[in-house]
Amino acid sequence: xxxxxxxxxxxxxxxxxxxxxxxxxxxxxxxxxxxxxxxxxxxxxxxxxxxxxxxxxxxxxxxxxxxxxxxxxxxxxxxxxxxxxxxxxxxxxxxxxxxxxxxxxxxxxxxxxxxxxxxxxxxxxxxxxxxxxxxxxxxxxxxxxxxxxxxxxxxxxxxxxxxxxxxxxxxxxxxxxxxxxxxxxxxxxxxxxxxxxxxxxxxxxxxxxxxxxxxxxxxxxxxxxxxxxxxxxxxxxxxxxxxxxxxxxxxxxxxxxxxxxxxxxxxxxxxxxxxxxxxxxxxxxxxxxxxxxxxxxxxxxx
Numbered sequence: 001x002x003x004x005x006x007x008x009x010x011x012x013x014x015x016x017x018x019x020x021x022x023x024x025x026x027x028x029x030x031x032x033x034x035x036x037x038x039x040x041x042x043x044x045x046x047x048x049x050x051x052x053x054x055x056x057x058x059x060x061x062x063x064x065x066x067x068x069x070x071x072x073x074x075x076x077x078x079x080x081x082x083x084x085x086x087x088x089x090x091x092x093x094x095x096x097x098x099x100x101x102x103x104x105x106x107x108x109x110x111x112x113x114x115x116x117x118x119x120x121x122x123x124x125x126x127x128x129x130x131x132x133x134x135x136x137x138x139x140x141x142x143x144x145x146x147x148x149x150x151x152x153x154x155x156x157x158x159x160x161x162x163x164x165x166x167x168x169x170x171x172x173x174x175x176x177x178x179x180x181x182x183x184x185x186x187x188x189x190x191x192x193x194x195x196x197x198x199x200x201x202x203x204x205x206x207x208x209x210x211x212x213x214x215x216x217x218x219x220x221x222x223x224x225x226x227x228x229x230x231x232x233x234x235x236x237x238x239x240x241x242x243x244x245x246x247x248x249x250x251x252x253x254x255x256x257x258x259x260x261x262x263x264x265x266x267x268x269x270x271x272x273x274x275x276x277x278x279x280x281x282x283x284x285x286x287x288x289x290x291x292x293x294x295x296x297x298x299x300x301x302x
Contacts, residue, residue, distance in 0.1 A: 056128075058265060058299025060114040064091040064136045067290040071140070071170060073218060075283030080218075082150030082157060084140075084168065089289075092137040092173050112137055112175070114295045118184055125194070126186045132206065134178040134269070136293065139171035166220050170285070172278075174213035174240075178247045178271060182206030186255065198257040202267065207248040211241050214278045214285075221281035237279060247273040253295075261301045269293040 068086040075081070093112055118130030140163055148161045161167060182204040191197040211234065216223050225231070228240035235243060253267025271291045278285040 053261060053301035054120050054125075056116070056118050056120075056263075056299055056301045058114075058116040058263075058297040060116075060265070060295045060297025062112050062114050062134065062136065062293050062295040063093060064112070064138070064291050064293045066090065066138060066292075069287055069289050072286045073280060073283065074285075075218070075280065077282050078221075079154030080150075080152055080283065082148055082152055084161070084163070085147045085149065087146050087163065087170075088141045088144055089138050090141055092139050092171070114297060116297065116299065118182075128184040128186075130182040130184045130204065130206070132178070132180045132182055132204075132208075134180075134271075134293065134295075135175050136178065136291065137171075137173050137175040138289070139173065140168065142169065166217060168219075169217040171215045172212040173215055176273070176289075176291075177211040177241065178208065178249070178273065179211050180206040180208035180247065180249065182251075189254070191257070194257070194260075196257055196259050200255045200257075202251075202253055202255045202265065204251040204267075204269075205249075207246065209243050210245040210247050210273050210275055212244055212275065212278060213241050214244075214280070216280055216285070218280050218283075223280045225279060242277075242279065244278050245273060245275040247271055249291075251295075263299050263301070265295070265297040265299060267295045267297075269295060 066089045068088050071084045071087055073080060073082055073084070091112065113135050115133040115135075116130055117132075118128040120126075120128045142163060142165060145160050145162050147159070149158045151157060163169070183206065185203050187201040187203075189199040189201055191199050213228075214223055214225070225238055225240055231239045233239055233241045249269055249271030251267050251269040253265060255263050255265045257263045269292070271293065273289045273291065275285070275287040275289065278287065
């Protein structure tokens, strides 16, 4: 991925995060609250938003594991409508050298990176609304044998298929992007609060969209999308990244304050994704995925 394409994608996605917390704050007093309760809530939120270090940002590196899943392929013009059953898949991590090169060149969307941008919504800074981008990657394991059932070349088919580079190579290397809005909770564990040495339990729950880039070959036919520098995102069939489903997940771990405004975070995430209409040659693919992920991040408060 080129720096221009990566930055354009990231800027497109991040624009929405600044509007969401403000909207939630404005709506928090709606309902049957009394005027006194409403004023108290508004005062509490205003106090929080006026304090320093109310925002935080983190960048991290991750690894993913995937449960075996079914992949349904539909290519009407080719007479193909079949399912690859319980295909095994794995991530595609960048090398250490490639990751360092990406960071020095400010190309943040090459490795399997994880971005978090959040804003605290209470004075105690124990609850936040957060935008997250998990730039995970996925590929079916080559040379495995999987059962295939359905229609192939307009003929019924039910048998085993070796998933080779030419017969069935299915990858989301660029990547399987989970774009989510999360609710975040922080709980004190040990150390001086909000100072160096503070250890907190952090948990997240959220949902959002899947924004993958597909790279696949089905029976010798590679999928076709437009140039990534011209058709970047997000809804055209020729776009490099396309909105192809939804995702939801939970995450838990620890956050350790190494300095007043700098922290390290280690978390484990479990996410479910429903992919729909992923482009393949003259057709599309559907798939559901269970993903487990480990994320090591460094962040700062501002």
